[in-house]
Each structure stands twice: as C-alpha cells, then as structure tokens.
Amino acid sequence: MTTPKLTDEAVAALPIHDGRVELLEEIMSSPVIDRVTEPTSPSGRRTPRWVTTVAAAAAVVTVAAVPLYLTRDGGDPSGTNGAPGATGVESPGGERAILTTAGWTVDNVNDDEKWGGEVGYSKGSQHLAVTWYPASEYDSYVTDREHINHPEVDQGQAIEVLGAPARLWAYTANDHTVIRTAGDRWFLEVRGDGMDKQAFVALLGDLQLVDKVGLETSLAADFVTQEERPGAIGDILDGIGALPPGLQASDVTSSEPDRYHLGADVSGAVACGWIAEFAAAKSAGSESRMAAATDALAASHDWPILREMNDRGDYPEAVWDYADQVAAGKVPEGYRQGLGC
C-alpha cells in the first residue's frame, strides 16, 4: 500500500495524457464480443437480496467465479453472469451450525438454499456470526482471509472445529474468524467480535452442526419456520393493505426465518410494485393512477411491518424515503437497487 490515496482531481492533473488517449484507441480497436453476454438470470442485473448478503460478505470473493474474464470465450468480471451457487448435497446431520451456549441471543438469521446463510448471536457487546457459504467458494474465502493484513499473507492457525480441520485468523486481538474445511454443500465461517481468542475458541466448542430444519427448530418462537411462513406473509400483507396492479398475494414469497428479513421481502415487493406503477402511470400521463400509487406508498408510513422493523434497521426508512420522493412527483432514482426489487 505505497501508492498515495490521490483524489480524482489530483489524478486528473497527472501528466498522462498520451497514455490515456492511446489506451482509448487500443480498447476501441479490440474486438467486441456481445453474443454471449446476456445475463443468465431472467431478472437481469437483479441479484437475490439476502443471498448476496452472503455472497458479497468478503471483500474480494466473488471474483473466484470469473477469474478468466478476458479469455476469448467472453466471460467477464462485470458480475452479470451470476455467481456460483451450492450444488452438492448436504451431509446427513447438516453443514450449518448453531451456538448452544446459554446466555446468547439470536439477533439475525438469513438462510438461502443456493447462497447459504448466517445466524448472528450477541451477548452484550460480544457478537458471534455463524455463516455458511457454498462449498465451491471455499478457496476464494480462504485466500481472502489470508490477506486480512494485505500485503502480508497469513496462512492462519490450524485448529479443529466440529471435528474437522479449520484455520483461524485475527482481525484484531478481539475479533477473530475461523473457516472450517468445506463439506459437500457448504463450508462454515465463524467470526467472533468483542472477545479474545481464548473466549472465541471456547465458543467454537459449543457449536452444533444442524440442517435447515435443525436451524429453524433451534430458533426462538418469534422466528418464522417454513410451515409458519405463508401465514406470516399473509398477515404482513393484510397490514399493508392495497397491492399494486399485477401483484397477487400469492406472488409474494420469502425463505427468511427472521421477521426483519421476511418483512423486507414482503414490504419490498409491494413498495417496488407501487413505485413501478407510479413510473408507468407518469409515463402514460395518468393522473389517477399516479395518485393511487402515491397514496398507497404514503400509507407505508403506517405499515405495521415497517414500524416493527424500524428498531432493527434502516429498511423502513428507505421505503419511506422513496415514498416521499414519489409524493413529490419523482420516480426515485435507483430504487430497484435500494429495495432489492
């Protein structure tokens, strides 16, 4: 890290005009390969909402899927070709993990069949995050952690976690992470913050392997199991009220056990639909449809699920901010990314 952190203005003043011009011409002389580059996902640039929480969690991991971006077959690192999902079959007994230590509470859960998930525990100022990622991404995560103190490379300390080899790294004296050798479908990373290494390693001994069902049954009653989810979604939609044109209650789905994430999925689907309706109505010059969408979004300030979620994160504020922009007559810029539409 020896290069100064120059501002863009300082960069603009560098005497590199010739190199800049020559590069432009070189690039524009290179062949264009447009044929293969349609996104494989029908939703285009949209990436799954909670899923990418996991996929993007490490600083530089998603590239593992596209290391040959400039090869002749046209792959590239623009991220639009999708990212690897889990493909193997989970071992009997499960490859996720939960913490069994008394006194710790779950404050965050998300779980996705393709991308993996995370359970976040806390106890006072201590936090423990148990994360499972697709086994196919194991190497890239290990490489990333080896560079925690980039440019130094640290192979990590060899330890055993849940009966399998693992490697442990320190971010600081009170912040450690451990990556366990990959299973058939997932690999586990556990990160402990607010505790020293000895306490962290002691907690690792209290982990227990589980599958998806085991995970859900381990959660307190206020988390939503698979069986409870349709009813919970229905209740949330009842509290929201009017749905945008073209959106049926049965279209709204989620796999999230945590009411915050579940609420974001549900309220987001409705808010996205109404903003899209507002945009369409504005393009069509339909005052009545614009008014209906504006009113529906204005009502989001009273949606019970958003009020419930408001203590835990900023998703409700994002919805309300977009609703206010619509009320001012604007189609909010970037709302699809902001809400995960």
Next chain:
Amino acid sequence: MSEFPEGRDETFRRLYAAHFDAVLGFALRRADRPEDAADVTADTFLVAWRRLGHVPQGLETRPWLYGVARRVLANQRRGEGRRSALGDRLRRQLATVSLDTADEVVQKADVTAAMRRLSARDQEVLELHLWEGLEPREIAEVLGTTTVVIRPRLSRARARLRELLGNDPAPPGHLPSRQPALIPKEGR
C-alpha cells in the same frame, strides 16, 4: 441494435472521458503500484467496451465501473490477473510520474493506518464511502448487494473507525468537498 443512439464508438468515448479519472483514481488508491492501476484501468474499460450494452446509464454508471474494477483488482491481487495487453504507455507513464502530492489525498495517513486495523469487509465499505464519496445505495451497487445490507454495515464500520481514532477524531484528511466527512452519528 439501436441501443446506442449516438453510435457505439461515440457512446464509449463519452463514457471513457467522463469516468477515466474516477476509475484510475479508484485503482490507484488501492493498487500496490501505480503501474498495476494502469492494468486495472485498462481491463475495466475493456470490459465496458465489450459489454457496452450492459453498462447502466446515468448515476449508476460509475458504481458499475467500480464494481468491475474491484473484481479486476481482486484477480490481480490473488495473482490470477495477468498484465493487460493494453495500456502500455499509460503503465510506463504511471510508473515514472510523481504521485507525491500530499495535499491532494483523500485522507490522512493516521486514518489510513486505523482503517487497516478494521476487517476487510469494514474497510471496503468505508473506502467506498470515504474515498469515492459513495452513498449506501451506490456502495450496494458496487458490491452487488442492497442498501439494507450496506447501511448497518457502514454504520458499524464508521463506529469502529471512530473507536480506533479515539473519541475526538480529527477530520479524515483533506477531503474533496463532494466526499463525506466522518460525522459523530450517522445521519440522525
């Protein structure tokens, strides 16, 4: 396809002119050596050229380019990237040009040092916020996630940096006016 009303070449020239400094700056602030930043810049714009029809327009263009540059840089760091076939002159110029313009850096050395003590994930979010001046929505675009994820992560990262810098941190270096300062409480 009529997706380039001005023509493909002109569309790309405009993109290059509008974002070259930002992409090179992004790369320079993160690369170990200036010439590596030339490779990152060359490969980033090569991807944009090849996938021009997929480059989002307006305010989303730059986060998209940063997202590509981030992946190119990561490939380079883990040794999988190769020297770009393009941009040789830029590489040579950057290898020899003086970058010692201490008054025009995005943050002071003590903040840089403190940021190195944060986790890689916290560092990256903070860098995008403090160095590139991106808001949570744009950071989410670069990282391929959503603001729901980024807002709390950024909030926590800022809090951790504040702790590392002490209770009364100095302003984070000589920031350009468009870039956010580190404030005591996030947006409330």
